[in-house]
Each structure stands twice: as structure tokens, then as C-alpha cells.
Amino acid sequence: MTLVKELALRAKEASGKVAAAGPEARQKGVLAMARGLEEHVSKILAANEEDVAAARERGVRPELLDRLQLSERRVAEMAEGLRQVAGLPDVIGEVLEAWQQKDGLWIEKVRVPFGVVGMVYESRPNVTADAAGLVVKAGSAAILRGGSDALHSNRAIVTVLRASLETEGIPADAVILVDDPDRRAVDELLTAKGLVDLVIPRGGAGLIQHVVETATVPVIETGVGNCHLYVDQAADLDMASALTINAKTQRPGVCNAIETLLVHEAVADSFLPGIVASLRERGVEVRGCPRTRAVVPDVVPAGEEDWVTEYLGLILAVRVVPDLPSAIEHINRYGTHHSESIVTEDKEAAERFLREVDAAAVYHNASTRFTDGFQFGFGAEIGISTQKLHARGPMGLKELTTYKYVIRGRGQVRP
Amino acid sequence: MTLVKELALRAKEASGKVAAAGPEARQKGVLAMARGLEEHVSKILAANEEDVAAARERGVRPELLDRLQLSERRVAEMAEGLRQVAGLPDVIGEVLEAWQQKDGLWIEKVRVPFGVVGMVYESRPNVTADAAGLVVKAGSAAILRGGSDALHSNRAIVTVLRASLETEGIPADAVILVDDPDRRAVDELLTAKGLVDLVIPRGGAGLIQHVVETATVPVIETGVGNCHLYVDQAADLDMASALTINAKTQRPGVCNAIETLLVHEAVADSFLPGIVASLRERGVEVRGCPRTRAVVPDVVPAGEEDWVTEYLGLILAVRVVPDLPSAIEHINRYGTHHSESIVTEDKEAAERFLREVDAAAVYHNASTRFTDGFQFGFGAEIGISTQKLHARGPMGLKELTTYKYVIRGRGQVRP
Numbered sequence: 001m002t003l004v005k006e007l008a009l010r011a012k013e014a015s016g017k018v019a020a021a022g023p024e025a026r027q028k029g030v031l032a033m034a035r036g037l038e039e040h041v042s043k044i045l046a047a048n049e050e051d052v053a054a055a056r057e058r059g060v061r062p063e064l065l066d067r068l069q070l071s072e073r074r075v076a077e078m079a080e081g082l083r084q085v086a087g088l089p090d091v092i093g094e095v096l097e098a099w100q101q102k103d104g105l106w107i108e109k110v111r112v113p114f115g116v117v118g119m120v121y122e123s124r125p126n127v128t129a130d131a132a133g134l135v136v137k138a139g140s141a142a143i144l145r146g147g148s149d150a151l152h153s154n155r156a157i158v159t160v161l162r163a164s165l166e167t168e169g170i171p172a173d174a175v176i177l178v179d180d181p182d183r184r185a186v187d188e189l190l191t192a193k194g195l196v197d198l199v200i201p202r203g204g205a206g207l208i209q210h211v212v213e214t215a216t217v218p219v220i221e222t223g224v225g226n227c228h229l230y231v232d233q234a235a236d237l238d239m240a241s242a243l244t245i246n247a248k249t250q251r252p253g254v255c256n257a258i259e260t261l262l263v264h265e266a267v268a269d270s271f272l273p274g275i276v277a278s279l280r281e282r283g284v285e286v287r288g289c290p291r292t293r294a295v296v297p298d299v300v301p302a303g304e305e306d307w308v309t310e311y312l313g314l315i316l317a318v319r320v321v322p323d324l325p326s327a328i329e330h331i332n333r334y335g336t337h338h339s340e341s342i343v344t345e346d347k348e349a350a351e352r353f354l355r356e357v358d359a360a361a362v363y364h365n366a367s368t369r370f371t372d373g374f375q376f377g378f379g380a381e382i383g384i385s386t387q388k389l390h391a392r393g394p395m396g397l398k399e400l401t402t403y404k405y406v407i408r409g410r411g412q413v414r415p
Numbered sequence: 416m417t418l419v420k421e422l423a424l425r426a427k428e429a430s431g432k433v434a435a436a437g438p439e440a441r442q443k444g445v446l447a448m449a450r451g452l453e454e455h456v457s458k459i460l461a462a463n464e465e466d467v468a469a470a471r472e473r474g475v476r477p478e479l480l481d482r483l484q485l486s487e488r489r490v491a492e493m494a495e496g497l498r499q500v501a502g503l504p505d506v507i508g509e510v511l512e513a514w515q516q517k518d519g520l521w522i523e524k525v526r527v528p529f530g531v532v533g534m535v536y537e538s539r540p541n542v543t544a545d546a547a548g549l550v551v552k553a554g555s556a557a558i559l560r561g562g563s564d565a566l567h568s569n570r571a572i573v574t575v576l577r578a579s580l581e582t583e584g585i586p587a588d589a590v591i592l593v594d595d596p597d598r599r600a601v602d603e604l605l606t607a608k609g610l611v612d613l614v615i616p617r618g619g620a621g622l623i624q625h626v627v628e629t630a631t632v633p634v635i636e637t638g639v640g641n642c643h644l645y646v647d648q649a650a651d652l653d654m655a656s657a658l659t660i661n662a663k664t665q666r667p668g669v670c671n672a673i674e675t676l677l678v679h680e681a682v683a684d685s686f687l688p689g690i691v692a693s694l695r696e697r698g699v700e701v702r703g704c705p706r707t708r709a710v711v712p713d714v715v716p717a718g719e720e721d722w723v724t725e726y727l728g729l730i731l732a733v734r735v736v737p738d739l740p741s742a743i744e745h746i747n748r749y750g751t752h753h754s755e756s757i758v759t760e761d762k763e764a765a766e767r768f769l770r771e772v773d774a775a776a777v778y779h780n781a782s783t784r785f786t787d788g789f790q791f792g793f794g795a796e797i798g799i800s801t802q803k804l805h806a807r808g809p810m811g812l813k814e815l816t817t818y819k820y821v822i823r824g825r826g827q828v829r830p
Contacts, residue, residue, distance in 0.1 A: 016771065099792070115773065198803065216627055242826060246828035354821050356431065361819065363824065366822055366826070366827045377516070389805045393820050406777055409779065411657060413658060413782045414782050
């Protein structure tokens with residue numbers, strides 16, 4: 001057996017013990033992980049410094065260095081995140097449905113842990129602690145493959161988390177790091193059928209595509225967000241302006257920020273000059289379709305390539321559309337089924353948009369930036385699913401579980 | 416674009432119309448499909464005769480011929496199945512959860528259709544009508560790839576179903592047959608990302624493995640059932656005997672029949688001679704581990720190969736185990752996570768089995784043969800999921816849907 005499959009087998013064995021440990025032990029285990037991070041902060045920062053130095057030597061871009069770099073404050077935030085997860089109500093064992101059959105059989109549909117949850121992600125080392133805490137709290141074991149950039153940091157963090165779990169009687173193998181930087185290790189994890197119950201990729205479009213194409217184990221796709229705001233002919237234009245600015249600029253590097261603004265042609269003349277000026281004041285580069293450029297001539301021309309691009313930065317594409325159905329068609333064609341919003345005072349138009357747009361989260365008169373497990377009140381988030389199978393939108397503890405049917409009889413046979 | 420992707424694109428366009436058509440139109444559409452089958456029964460039987468004649472010429476085994484062959488009665492049953500599906504309550508639009516955020520945002524989690532559901536299956540032509548009815552009733556469009564053995568039958572059935580849907584204003588492309596017998600057509604369907612939202616394979620282990628390994632679109636694994644009955648030391652042995660016989664012989668060719676009987680060593684001497692005799696009376700070949708053969712010397716020796724085999728016929732493997740944990744370990748190691756049962760009067764042993772066995776359906780003192788959408792009261796079944804993602808166990812209409820978050824505001828932005 002190859003190394004990764006051995007690790008997965010150990011995780012599988014541990015997962016049964018995490019499930020059996022019960023809610024109190026799981027809560028204490030996650031709290032111990034938080035304390036462990038705080039107690040060993042200097043060890044973690046020293047390991048992180050190795051990663052940061054190596055990245056600096058390779059000439060990595062400043063924003064990527066920033067994602068990689070830890071500090072006392074960031075480690076404290078990781079610990080605080082774990083404490084929040086520990087404090088959430090335990091979800092395992094919840095009876096989702098129950099009924100009695102005519103022949104007396106009692107059927108219960110009960111929430112149970114997945115078993116082994118794999119995470120494949122890129123450089124942020126805080127994901128290591130977040131994912132480990134959520135997966136253990138959800139009664140499963142985590143097998144983690146972070147970016148090779150963050151290998152020293154992740155090793156230090158996982159060493160601490162494992163030792164902390166053991167102090168509360170949860171097996172260390174409930175959190176396992178695949179610390180082989182070879183890319184083939186990822187593919188082994190993705191094909192460990194029967195050992196890994198679910199893999200969640202978190203990172204750029206390239207990583208997610210690789211995972212989806214390689215995996216034979218079940219996968220939940222996350223994150224890629226080519227989101228839109230549509231300003232209808234019946235929009236309150238002040239509201240439209242505020243929502244555009246919030247959805248584009250409040251935090252442009254995240255998946256629920258908008259990348260394209262769609263504007264009904266009836267309001268193009270009145271809305272576009274003002275919003276383009278406001279966006280530029282905030283450093284946003286505006287790219288427009290021909291109709292947009294007819295209204296505001298000095299915007300950069302936008303084309304097909306712009307409609308499919310998740311800029312994750314201060315660029316916004318703008319397209320004027322003749323009507324609501326065209327806006328819906330544009331979104332369903334170019335979007336990534338993440339978060340989509342309409343601004344309108346026309347209730348019928350709003351309901352049609354909410355119904356016909358195919359996305360995890362559809363909004364009427366609100367910013368797309370709310371698609372987030374914390375904003376939705378889930379208390380935690382392992383990622384935002386953009387697929388339709390199992391979970392859609394923000395995934396919290398419940399989305400990290402499955403169910404089984406438990407049937408109790410007194411000798412019933414099928415006639 | 417290749418042919419299958421063109422078909423998938425047509426299905427995708429149709430799926431929006433099926434969703435928008437509303438519950439009444441969907442119900443009428445499925446009823447029209449039922450009437451269509453009855454009206455065109457002679458055309459369907461003539462097409463089926465071509466398939467059966469060709470299969471006979473190829474020397475296909477009688478039981479496979481039987482699966483392929485239609486009759487007036489079987490077509491009437493297909494129509495009756497469609498009428499039952501039509502009569503089920505519509506599930507689309509159901510509000511699963513709803514809450515208001517502190518800032519006034521209203522969030523609803525609403526059940527919505529998948530969109531395009533692909534089915535890849537083997538020779539039974541009745542699956543064509545069953546799947547089409549369920550998928551349309553669930554608000555989606557179906558793209559069907561049946562076995563090449565049944566191509567003429569499936570063409571005739573789908574032609575009738577499509578024409579019937581149109582009489583009720585549902586687009587014909589809500590039901591599309593991939594009628595290219597080339598295996599590459601299946602692989603195109605399995606990789607039609609962005610067009611096909613879900614593929615469900617139904618058939619033998621080989622088909623299911625191929626689908627899982629090839630697909631880049633989301634898949635729900637179904638059907639393979641290596642199921643067990645465990646007779647505990649505290650079992651009522653008369654009940655154990657009745658359950659064994661029912662679970663093995665009531666319909667041996669289906670996935671929820673048992674393939675291995677596990678017996679606690681404390682009751683091996685008292686239970687095995689009688690059950691082996693009873694099974695043999697019913698034509699069952701018994702294969703046993705050494706401990707079984709020590710009690711009943713003339714049973715065929717069983718080995719590792721038997722523990723992993725889904726016989727789907729009148730063969731039963733028997734293994735004596737030293738205790739409950741060994742039984743659980745055997746099941747979790749060799750089983751396919753389908754349906755598993757314990758016979759015992761010891762409530763604690765039962766609860767441990769129900770908790771620790773990792774399967775879609777776990778039973779105490781009941782036959783595994785109940786794992787079935789109709790038996791569970793779902794009114795229909797598209798398959799039995801053996802994976803943990805999205806749906807587990809019998810899948811009815813609800814399991815053929817997904818959800819979206821619908822958020823209504825009055826200009827809220829993220830602070």
C-alpha cells in the first residue's frame with residue numbers, strides 16, 4: 001500500500017473513535033486544540049518563518065506572502081475560531097425524520113458523521129486549524145493536504161493539534177497531514193476509494209479543476225465565484241449604487257464579490273455615469289460592452305473573456321442588457337452558480353430572477369457579500385459549495401455530515 | 416460540439432421549462448406519458464421483439480432475456496408506475512428552512528430541481544419509463560443511456576414519452592435518449608460538465624465502477640449490495656431463522672438480499688445445522704468458514720473471495736465470529752454499505768451494531784429486504800445510494816432535488 005493510503009487507513013480507524021467519543025469529548029478535543037495553538041505559538045511562528053523566508057527567496061508576490069505569513073495575532077485568531085467551533089451545538093445523532101410502518105417497523109433517519117474528510121487547499125495555513133476543528137467537531141477524521149509553500153507551518157500546527165486531541169482521549173490520527181510535497185500524493189488521496197469519504201478542495205480554479213477531474217472519491221466543488229449584480233429598469237438607483245460598491249469593493253479578493261454588473265438599458269443613461277465615477281474613486285477599473293461605452297466613452301472595452309473572468313480584484317465588467325430575461329441568460333451562461341443579485345422595486349421581476357437564476361444564493365435588493373457561513377449564522381464555514389449535490393452555498397457543521405436509516409423491528413420479514 | 420453534448424444542451428434548455436411549468440403541468444405530463452405507453456403498446460412490443468430476437472441470436476442467458484422482454488402486462492405496469500409517480504405530492508418550491516437576520520435580511524432555503532439528470536443503465540427497458548417519470552416529476556430533464564441490448568425498445572418508449580409530454584405543454588426534450596450504441600457516448604455524457612448536473616448509474620458493479628472512474632460530473636453510486644445478517648449470541652433463533660430465509664431467498668437477485676450470514680460462536684452449534692438444512696430445502700448452496708464446517712461438515716469451504724462477493728443468486732456464505740465487534744468489523748471491511756441487520760434480544764448489542772455499522776440502512780430484528788423506496792413509503796425509487804454524499808439508501812423524488820438560498824433584502828450591504 002502506498003503511503004497516502006496508509007494514512008487514510010489510519011484516519012479511517014480514528015474516525016470511528018471520533019464518532020463514538022460523544023459530543024462532550026469532541027467539544028473538549030477542539031478546545032484542547034485551541035489551547036495547544038496558544039501554548040505553542042512560538043514553535044508555530046518559527047516554522048512559519050521558514051516558509052515565509054523560502055517564499056521570499058523565490059520572489060513570491062506580496063499578497064501571497066501576506067496569506068502565508070502568521071503572527072501572534074493570527075494564531076490567536078485561529079485559536080478563537082476553534083473555540084467558536086467547539087461551542088457550537090453537536091449535530092451528530094440528530095433524528096431528521098422518524099416514522100412507523102404499517103407492519104410496525106420503526107424507521108429513523110439519523111444524522112451521522114462522514115468518516116474521513118480530505119481537504120486539499122493552497123497556502124493559507126489557518127485553513128489547517130479551521131478544517132481540523134470543524135471535521136473533528138462533526139465527528140469525522142480529517143486528512144489534510146495543504147500547499148507545499150506552507151509545509152513547515154502546517155507540520156507545526158498539525159503536530160500541536162494531534163497532541164492536544166490526545167490529551168482529551170481523541171486519537172491523534174483524527175487529524176493527519178499528508179506532508180509529502182509531491183503532487184502525486186494529492187492524486188493518491190483523490191483516488192483512495194473506500195478509505196476517504198469526501199474531499200473538499202479549497203483554492204483557485206486550477207486546483208479545483210484538477211481535483212474534480214482526478215477524483216474517484218466523492219468531491220464537493222467550492223469557491224469559484226463569478227458573481228453578478230443586475231440593476232433592473234425598476235431599480236432604486238441609489239440602492240443600486242450602494243449595492244454595487246459594497247459587492248465590488250468591500251473585499252474584492254473573495255468569491256462572493258461581484259465581477260460583472262448588468263444594467264437594464266432603460267436606466268443605463270441615468271445610472272452608468274455616476275456609478276463609473278464612484279467606482280473609479282475607489283480605484284476600480286471599469287470595462288464595458290459597446291453600449292456601456294456609448295454612455296461612458298472612456299471605459300476599457302470588455303469582451304467575451306471578461307464575462308467569464310473572476311478578477312478577484314479591483315476590476316468590474318459592465319454590460320447593458322435589453323431586458324430581464326437577457327440578464328438571467330447572461331448569468332446562467334457565464335456565472336459559476338455562486339451568488340447573484342437583482343436590484344429592483346418590481347416584485348414580479350424580482351421573483352422571476354430569484355426563481356430562474358441557477359445559483360447557490362440568489363438575492364433581491366442585497367449585496368452578494370452575505371454568502372458566508374458566519375453571515376448565515378452557521379457559526380463556522382468549511383467552504384462555499386458551487387455544485388448541486390449534497391450541499392449548496394455556505395457549508396457549516398451540518399453540511400459535513402451524512403445520514404443513515406436505522407430500522408428497529410421485532411422479526412418483520414418482507415412478504 | 417459533439418453529439419451527446421448537443422443533446423445535453425437541449426436537455427438543459429428543456430429543464431428550465433420543466434421547472435417553470437409548475438406542479439399541475441408536471442403531473443399532467445407524467446399522466447400523459449402513462450397513457451401514451453398504453454396507446455402505443457403494440458409499437459413498443461414490436462420494437463422490443465427486435466431486441467429480444469437479436470439477443471436470442473447472440474445466445475444471451477435466459478434470465479437476461481427475461482429482463483429484456485416486455486409484454487402487454489409489463490407495459491401496463493410501466494404505465495401504472497408512471498401514474499403512481501404522477502400522483503405523488505410535488506416537492507419543488509418547498510421551503511426547507513427560513514429565518515430573518517438581525518439586519519432584516521430574510522433567508523429561505525428552498526427545494527429546487529437539479530436541472531439535467533443523466534441515467535446510465537443496463538438492459539431492463541422499464542427503467543426508461545420509470546426514470547423519465549421521476550425526473551420530470553422532480554422538475555428536471557432526463558438524459559437516458561440504456562443498454563445497447565434494449566436500444567430498439569428504448570427508442571420506441573422514448574418516442575412515445577416525448578410526444579406525450581408535448582400534448583401537455585412540456586417540451587419533448589425533457590426526455591432525451593442517447594441512442595448511440597458506441598461506449599464513447601457514455602463517456603461524453605459523464606464529462607459534460609456544466610450541462611449535466613447529476614448522473615445516476617444503475618446496473619452491475621462493472622458499469623458503476625466505470626461511471627465513477629470516468630465521470631467529472633457529480634455521480635450518485637447505487638446498488639451494489641453485499642449485505643449481511645448477524646445472528647448474535649442473544650438472538651431469538653426462530654426469528655433469526657425466519658429473517659435469514661427471507662433475506663436470502665425471498666428475491667435473491669436484488670441488491671438488498673443478504674450474501675453472508677454471520678453467527679456468534681456461542682449459538683453456532685444450536686443454530687447452524689437447522690438453518691443450513693432449511694436453506695438447502697430452498698435450493699440455497701451454503702459456503703462456510705472452517706468453524707462453520709466444523710459444525711456442518713458437508714458445506715462448501717468459503718474464503719476471502721466469498722466475503723466480497725455479491726452472488727445475486729441462491730448462494731450464501733456463512734462465517735462464525737467470536738463476538739459482536741468482530742461481526743461489525745467484518746461488515747465494515749467487506750460490505751458495500753448498503754443494508755445490514757442484527758438479530759438479538761440484547762438491546763445494548765443492538766444499539767452498538769446500529770451505531771457502529773457503516774451502512775445506508777441498519778436493521779435490528781428485521782429483514783434487509785425492506786431497503787426500498789416503495790417499502791419506505793417514498794412512493795417511487797430511482798435507485799439505492801451506497802455513497803454518503805447527498806443521498807443514502809433509497810432515493811425517491813426528494814433525493815432527486817437540490818436547494819438554493821433565496822435572500823430578500825431592502826438594500827442591505829455588508830459592513
